[in-house]
Amino acid sequence: MKGLHLFTAMAAFVGLFLACGDQGTGIDNREPLLSVNAETIELTGTPQYDIIRLTNAGGNLLEWSIVEWPQWMDISTYAGKVIKDTLALRLTTHFDKLEYGAYEGTIKFTSNGGDLSVLVKLVYTAPEMKIDMPVINLDRHYRYSELEIQNIGGGELTWQINQTPSWLQFEMINGSVFGRPERIPFRARLSTLDYGVYEDKVTISSNGGDHEVQVFLTFEREVEIYPGVGAANIELEDTYTMVQNRLGKPDHNWYDRPEKTVFIHHFTYDDLGLHFAVKNNSMILYGSGQVGYIEIYAPYDGMTQELLGIGSGGDEWKAIYGPPAEINGDQWVYTSGIICVVQGGKISRFIIKSSQF
Secondary structure (H helix, E strand, C coil), rough: HHHHHHHHHHHHHHHHHHHHHHHHCCCCCCCCEEEECCEEEEECCCCCCEEEEEEECCCCEEEEEEECCCCCCCCCEEEECCCCCCCEEEECCCCHHCEEEEEEEEEEEEEEEEEEEEEEEECCCCCECCCCCCCEEEEEECEEEEEEEECCCCCCEEEEEEEEECCCEECCEEEECCCCCCCEEEEEEEECCCEEEEEEEEEEEEECCEEEEEEEEEEEECCCCCCCCCCCCEEECEEEHHHHHHHCCCCCCEEEEECCCCCCEEECCCCCCCCEEEEECCCHHHCCEEEEEEEEECCCEECCCCCCCCCCCCCHHHHCCCCCEEEEEEEEECCCCEEEEEEEEEECCCCCCEECC
């Protein structure tokens, strides 16, 4: 009897061991099962948004192919194999093959995990451009924004910026818009201008109508340097995101790694004469963290409360702020946290930094 109990226990142990061994291999012995994220898709005409997400909801290897689709449409992939991942199939609508009207079509899938169909619907009307920004008001602090172009009609809206002030730079001057708005970043290049008030316009033409946007810019020299605090409306401990929201996309980004666990993210705005740095302990934190270093150089034109700035005389500075606590080469270091770089008797740069730098 004892032998029988021992045999039963051993058999149970072996069964458990084998079961655990199967689990350890990660093999999924279920049959493959074809699945998609939607049975019906309302097309926008934009491949970025018109997507079918195909998955294997079962196990093993799913082999699939598309056997039928509307002739006015292309699909990024027509056949493939999927184990556990999700595959995004982008749908491109060819409006040049269509007249205005309402359309429906079927995309049919076949696979070793079943067959299914997706219904696609499209309402194709004439493109029509809409811009909700009739006026752009800019100044030295608000010099970066986005122009949103919408297609409130159908099909493909093709647009072109034909006229813009020489001091206003757009990242794109032409493009296409389908069912989702296109946002075009722009910035004023202040370094090309004299102080004053400017008025101009931006004209945009398209196959869905034309539009004109009035542009106004007020450019004045202002008090913007605060010793030990910040410059250009940016303060120490502001984040990288805050700087980018105020000044736009930096002209240059790079990293220094002075120590194994120290990463310093530098970014500059060359047309403003501004160099910022953020220190953190991992590359993964790129684009995050607080500003701990601000360097100011020409063509930056902001002034201190006493109306001193780049190009002011070193003696003028000392007459207001007194002698520096220490001098390191051409750097005058003050206990307030500001460093003046004096070359040829004049201030060529300011450096404001935290104790971490």
